[in-house]
Amino acid sequence: MNQHPLSFLSEAIKKTVVTAFNAIESVQTAPIKAGHAYLGTDPILEKGDHIMVYCGYMHHGLYLGNGMVIHYPKPHGRGRIQIDSIAAFKNGRSIEKRHSNLRHSRDEVVRRAYSRLGETEYSLLFNNCEHFVNWCRNG
Template sequence: MEDLKIATHFMVSDGVFEQHALYLTETENGKYVVFFSEEDSQIRLQILEDFLAPYDSYTTYRYSDNKRLYDDITVLHRALTALDKPEHLPHFCSGEEFVEWCFVGEPLEGNLVVAGIHIKASRGLYDHHGIYLGNFNGTDIVAHYSGFSEPLKKGEITITSLEEFQGDADTLYHIQYSPEVVAYSKFEIVDRARSRLDENSYNLFTNNCEHFAVWCITGEHRSEQVESVKRNTKSTLMLLDDLGLIQKNPLVMHSLGVSKTELAVDTAMDYILPRGTLIHSGVKLFSKLFFK
């Protein structure tokens, strides 16, 4: 058999039975292929020499650029992910279907959306976020941090049905991102979500369900819900302080996004200028605009 390039689709035959496979790569232990066994409907990894032994001919396949969706590395990644997490695969009827799935994917369309997108369920007082993974065997599934998917109930990153994710929320939303902030392909987003399954480090302010979903798509760890609370809390504290109703704690204010320079100017003005005067208010406004 001629030297195969990585991510080559080939078919072997004994004159009666045909078997499709994907050539992966060569390691110190040998050359490996991955294939869908039609005998037991399992994804299997095997040394190339052992795989070829029962057959007497083979054919390689080529995919045109306008047909295949993934480059060679992503094709291998899809195949290995299928090997590692077969429970989340679509139903394959043949080995050829499996190898084609590695190259060209599938629509992965559920009743609502396309796989690899950020969705949220609005729960009134808060929103619950997750990554829609697709429709498998007739069920829409979502990866999400189950912490507070129910009120005051912490949990780990898990995969559930879309129905369980939605809970008692009336509406599901597709969170849109501008192209320049999306760092990964749809498959990579799904894979990133799966890579954190069983993680149990939920924190409402530093590692919540929205942090997880945003990270899957952009690589950044942030939550607009948390940022909004911080902004509103900061504004409220500043207003109450200006009215003379509270004494701000610098550590608290800094944690809410107030810069050290702004805090220094703000504190200095409280001592230098009479509170409530136009000059006092003007200098404070200047510090907010230019020293953040």
């Protein structure tokens, strides 16, 4: 099936709008999330859960089970999809569980996440930590 030549543009616009709305939400709820980040309690997690931690912005990750998280951090320069312990991902903050769409089995979500391990194509607008987790769960 042939796609329209401009279909990539539609997807890029959609991702940009979602990112913009989430950034606005983060700014509006920052004081509440900042307090929760250090004082809240962590939810019970299952393999394939979409999790976030507030660190001045919402950083997203995918819980793999056994205390491990795969995520797309961008600490210095280029981002890289990597696996860290939940403690390293949290960095002393509380985890928030996001109830995003789940179109695949939890095993398939984890398999999809592993398939991109080591990727270095980070883009704030088009391929960030939230996009990665959403793709794993419903892409």
